[in-house]
Amino acid sequence: MDFRKRDNVSVDCVIFGLDSYGLNILLRNRKLNMFNDDFPVIDDWVIAGGPVIISKTLGETADLIFKSITGLNAFNRIQFHTYGNPSRLKSEKDLLWIRSQGLKRQTMTIAYYYTQPKESIVLKNSDFKWFPLKSLPDLGFDHKRIINDAHEDLKQKIMVDPVIFDLMPVKFTLNELQLAFESILEVELDNRNFRKKVLNKAYIVPLNQTKKGSAKKPSKLYVFSRDVYDKVTETDYIINI
Structure with a gap:
């Protein structure tokens, strides 16, 4: 070489x-x-x-x-x-x-x-x-x-673009995803509104698994599906904040 x-x-x-x-x-x-x-x-x-x-x-x-x-x-x-x-x-x-x-x-x-x-x-x-x-x-x-x-x-x-999922672990909670957006955008997001928008995205797929943390109730885990994302409209925002 x-x-x-x-x-x-x-x-x-x-x-x-x-x-x-x-x-x-x-x-x-x-x-x-x-x-x-x-x-x-x-x-x-x-x-x-x-x-x-x-x-x-x-x-x-x-x-x-x-x-x-x-x-x-x-x-x-x-x-x-x-x-x-x-x-x-x-x-x-x-x-x-x-x-x-x-x-x-x-x-x-x-x-x-x-x-x-x-x-x-x-x-x-x-x-x-x-x-x-x-x-x-x-x-x-x-x-x-x-x-x-x-x-x-x-x-x-x-x-x-789904770049944010490159920074995330393969399995993540909605709180982790919100913190990722907040850290990169340097803003504070309303938790309820954020969760509502995320759950409307077909390419953010819920798992039958939870993650134990400091909270009493374990948090549900999700994954990003590239296959589903590739099928949605090109004008679709990842999260329309």
Whole structure:
């Protein structure tokens, strides 16, 4: 396999993970110390990414990066934006990092995001760590903007596409589904109204199973049926909030 890389085209991967506390982002620790007072010490966080492999497509390169971090072979990927502004890298730390890696300052980045249940990802590299979307650390490059753009695209997608079920466990309760919508959309939903709308969706299928929790009464479990969803009208909202 040809592993030569394009020195001015890269892919960045925003990896979303959802748990009971909300939406999370997987970040990599970026460190560099030149042990010279003339250069700043770099110790911040960035999203996963890297140069495009010449023998691979953009998506294949992104998938290789994702697999190397998670070990997963089945995943959900969405391309959402391209960043090519020649002045997108400005800070002293970013410019130092680029020079230290032998990369070009003007690089075009094609950005993707991955939607997975957080519990399904077992990290293979200790440099990576999950952070709640609401409390991100100091970020390098223009990655704060990329994460914000990914989040905005995800907000739009979950209203008209079944992307939210990629973030959910296969079996879920209605409360878990409501919390997922609330976490991503950053809104508070009326419980009774939400349940009524969900139960009208034929592709959200009840199971003869329950999940035990802190409540006295176990919660009924549901699954998302792709087969049923594919048969409904294209204009049907996932949940018309």
